[in-house]
Amino acid sequence: MISFSRYYFFILFLFFVSGPVYSIELPDFTELAEEYSPSVVNILSEKEFKEEDDEDESREAPPFFFDDPFRDFFERRPNRKNRRPQRSGGSGFIISSDGYIVTNNHVVEGATTVKVTLNNDETFVADVIGLDSRMDLALLKIEADKDLPFITFGDSKKSKVGEWVIAIGNPLGLGGSVTAGIISAVGRDIRSGPYDSFIQTDAPINKGNSGGPLINLDGEVIGVNTMIFSQTGGSIGIGFSIPSELVQPVISQLKEYGETRRGWLGVVIQDVTEDVAKDMDLKEERGALVQDVVKGGPADKAGIETGDVIIKFGGKDINKMRELTTNVANTDIGKRVKVELIRLGKNKTVTVKLGRLEGNEESFLKGEVEGESKKILGISFGELTAEIRRKENIPSNIIGVAVIDVDEDSEAISKKITSGSVLMSVTYQKVTGNMTYQSTVKVVNPDQVYKILQERKDAGDERILLRVWRPEYRVSSLVALSFNKEQTD
Numbered sequence: 001m002i003s004f005s006r007y008y009f010f011i012l013f014l015f016f017v018s019g020p021v022y023s024i025e026l027p028d029f030t031e032l033a034e035e036y037s038p039s040v041v042n043i044l045s046e047k048e049f050k051e052e053d054d055e056d057e058s059r060e061a062p063p064f065f066f067d068d069p070f071r072d073f074f075e076r077r078p079n080r081k082n083r084r085p086q087r088s089g090g091s092g093f094i095i096s097s098d099g100y101i102v103t104n105n106h107v108v109e110g111a112t113t114v115k116v117t118l119n120n121d122e123t124f125v126a127d128v129i130g131l132d133s134r135m136d137l138a139l140l141k142i143e144a145d146k147d148l149p150f151i152t153f154g155d156s157k158k159s160k161v162g163e164w165v166i167a168i169g170n171p172l173g174l175g176g177s178v179t180a181g182i183i184s185a186v187g188r189d190i191r192s193g194p195y196d197s198f199i200q201t202d203a204p205i206n207k208g209n210s211g212g213p214l215i216n217l218d219g220e221v222i223g224v225n226t227m228i229f230s231q232t233g234g235s236i237g238i239g240f241s242i243p244s245e246l247v248q249p250v251i252s253q254l255k256e257y258g259e260t261r262r263g264w265l266g267v268v269i270q271d272v273t274e275d276v277a278k279d280m281d282l283k284e285e286r287g288a289l290v291q292d293v294v295k296g297g298p299a300d301k302a303g304i305e306t307g308d309v310i311i312k313f314g315g316k317d318i319n320k321m322r323e324l325t326t327n328v329a330n331t332d333i334g335k336r337v338k339v340e341l342i343r344l345g346k347n348k349t350v351t352v353k354l355g356r357l358e359g360n361e362e363s364f365l366k367g368e369v370e371g372e373s374k375k376i377l378g379i380s381f382g383e384l385t386a387e388i389r390r391k392e393n394i395p396s397n398i399i400g401v402a403v404i405d406v407d408e409d410s411e412a413i414s415k416k417i418t419s420g421s422v423l424m425s426v427t428y429q430k431v432t433g434n435m436t437y438q439s440t441v442k443v444v445n446p447d448q449v450y451k452i453l454q455e456r457k458d459a460g461d462e463r464i465l466l467r468v469w470r471p472e473y474r475v476s477s478l479v480a481l482s483f484n485k486e487q488t489d
Contacts, residue, residue: 039151045111091169091212097147101140103211130254139254154220156243169212198240205239263331264357266297302352312340378410381446392420400424427465
């Protein structure tokens, strides 16, 4: 038996150790769900069967999923005998009473027919007003004989980590599903494209949620759900949404022009790392380092040079590379903008008249300098863009530089290095003093690749070892190429 005094002491001990118990009131999402679920729609896309799709059935799925779980969930692999249309599905949400709908580009890309089903089971055939593969957004339009319920955008810049949010969509084909969670991170860069600045959330997002809204407690759309990170294809609490501050300008342009019209500076850039700042005697680790300048482009005409560090664009500070990319893209074409940069330790300001990005992509893909594309070992390299990653179904854990073009008579082509391959690293022997050792460099941009390979060629190396991910094998492996066999006999 425990005496009363000992029992009383034990209770006091627990109180002081554990502290007082507070009651925490969790938010009630019922009103949000009731009010905004009617604004969220289910989308079913039909695509024509293609012969190459039949061949792709044998391909292994990538171990890490970003985009593909949403895109492929409803897909019905065509029977070889009847070759019926492929079907894929996702979510979307109505943004105006006259039937404009926002969704993801990959939900409807390549579709011959897009059907939209409302919360009350009414179904409409939608018109695709415009697509934007870079941001993975699409704008649809349906014609109804009545005003439709809609939801408005909020300001994602005000969103904070820890804030409650809900996701509404069509996961696993179960329309009108509502899940809740918090914002796990903002401004997340997952290297899926040039404008990465995602909202990360732990609100469960599953296959079919793609294109649906991420809604704050004020009933505003602060993001468009677009990707998950998962080894299984199911939610593990890491989902990504395109923030409304990036969505709205794109949707406005799609509505007005049927296409996007982004500003273009004409430079290849990288972040200023600690090592770069030290090597260039920079006081701060910030800005966008100009790796290359497209001849005849806006930057070239304004006098921007390779090695410049851009620290301000249009009066806005540039701390990271992607801030310059986003600001340039969202600036009107033809507008004159002041650009502040550091050149050889001194500040300099130039005025740039922006061009239009769309139509100038090849300048980046082939790394044009002085009118000629850089090619070595019979290969030309480019940035590993979101479009290339989607087209070739490249897993998200494959990081490197895209192979854009390969000479048909090169050693590289004989070893199955083709357009759509990814160069991940370069290995070579390095001599320091009397010691020789092996050095492996992970590659991050086309300019770096070209310089490394050219340096090794000029140094007299006969062979070079490359780690390459190849579409035919769908795994990365080491491939040896000879500088003396840039073209096979």
